[in-house]
Amino acid sequence: MDCLFCKIISGEIPSKKVYEDETVYAFYDIAPMAPVHVLIIPKQHLSSINDVTPENSAVIAHIYEVAAQLAKELGIAESGYRVVSNCGADAGQTVFHLHFHLLGGSKLKVEMC
Ligand code: 5GP
Numbered sequence: 001m002d003c004l005f006c007k008i009i010s011g012e013i014p015s016k017k018v019y020e021d022e023t024v025y026a027f028y029d030i031a032p033m034a035p036v037h038v039l040i041i042p043k044q045h046l047s048s049i050n051d052v053t054p055e056n057s058a059v060i061a062h063i064y065e066v067a068a069q070l071a072k073e074l075g076i077a078e079s080g081y082r083v084v085s086n087c088g089a090d091a092g093q094t095v096f097h098l099h100f101h102l103l104g105g106s107k108l109k110v111e112m113c
């Protein structure tokens with residue numbers, strides 16, 4: 001499958017890894033929008049939130065556990081942060097491998113849309 005993030009998980013495309021376990025991979029965004037900008041992705045290829053089902057949703061809960069852990073490690077747990085997943089064209093999704101942006105380290109814009 002010609003998927004950028006699958007290639008990052010396999011190491012075919014280099015990335016700055018922050019965390020990895022059996023089901024999840026996390027790495028710094030190449031074009032950060034905040035002082036801390038990490039992408040957390042399932043190793044299983046899911047295109048977007050549209051692909052989440054009762055059979056695979058445990059990984060989504062785990063991604064939030066990882067987000068909380070990384071927020072602590074990266075020093076933004078107390079100051080605050082945002083976890084965002086864009087789904088589809090209207091949300092501006094550009095990479096069609098499900099990912100969660102972990103953003104923090106400065107006062108984020110309040111506007112959500
Ligand atoms: P989306 O716009 O789909 O929600 O987010 C995709 C994100 O992937 C963007 O923030 C973009 O900067 C990031 N990105 C795109 N290509 C690469 C890459 O090759 N390496 C890394 N680390 N991030 C990437």
Ligand code: ZN
Pocket residue numbers: 003004005006007044045046096097
């Ligand atoms: Zn993929």
